Amino acid sequence: MNEHTPLIILDRDGVINLDSDAYIKSPDEWIAIDSSLKAIARLNQAGYKIGIATNQSGIGRGYFDHATLAMMHKKMEQALAQHGAHIDALEYCPDHPDQATHRRKPAPGMAASLLQQFAADPAQTWFVGDSKSDLDCALNAGCKPALVLTGKGERTQAKLSPDSNIPVFKDLAAFVDWLLEIRQ
Template identity: 45%
Template sequence: MKMVILDRDGVINRDSDDFVKSPAEWVPIDKSLDAIALFTQAGWKVVVATNQSGLARGLFDMAALNAMHAKMHRLVNQAGGRIDAVLFCPHMADDDCDCRKPRPGMVREIAARFGVKPETLPLIGDSLRDLEAIAELGGQPILVKTGKGGKTLQKGGLPEGTLVFEDLYAAASYLIDRSQ
């Protein structure tokens, strides 16, 4: 089974330093929906793994998060794609949970749910914590320059073997071409 894990904010939709708190604020990045459609049409499973500490901070509630994800699913479906699962961490950084990236809990959960080995998975993100979550388990870290990706690249210190692309569409095209 071919599968990819995507971070959400800064990869699929525009990120905000003030958090994405509502469906109106959830705006897709150019060509990101088309990229997910590419994966889907090439037979890949697409799973989103996202830190959502805005829940713990009280910036939005579960109804708002569900509405954002419903919008994401609807727009992806309209573009010809599919998201097979969305996992999120609702905790703050100091809550010491295993699910908040850079810890690998969500990646482990995804691998267990879909019966795949985590080391076979690519994870596409825009922050160092995304890359560290997959690198710890031996998977393929992929950085996109959208969202916070440009700043992440400038800071350096990326896990060994990290691939870098302009955006999700470029990363999807590369992974799909390489898998055929």
């Protein structure tokens, strides 16, 4: 057994909550995927640390501000708490794609920050997302990518090359079922 903290990195929109091509711009628009909240609780109980890495270019685009994003994350924390679940760390990148820094996925900045916070081994860390930028971020950070078909996942899956070897799951709950099964 390694001495690294077991970490799972999750994208937010499309993995934990419903996504929208028009952006999630307010707490009212942030709608949890109930099975994802329960899945995070199961990961917490199994001893995993949970980090979120989420691009929030709606800030850079002027659709909402940092305070509104904080209210969305408060709503997420409250929804998780109702299932006995919690997030250990949250990284977000407000960059507009035209002014992207090293933190905006697919760049590895947010994932690298989470790995450092928990002294986690990237080779033992799963990064679960629904978009190509999530999968590329995982690979760029040395993590193991997993695709969920919620959110933009089906569109993303259609673009994957057949030899990508990226595991695909119906949703976060199916990923957690699989992960806890193989860990036995």
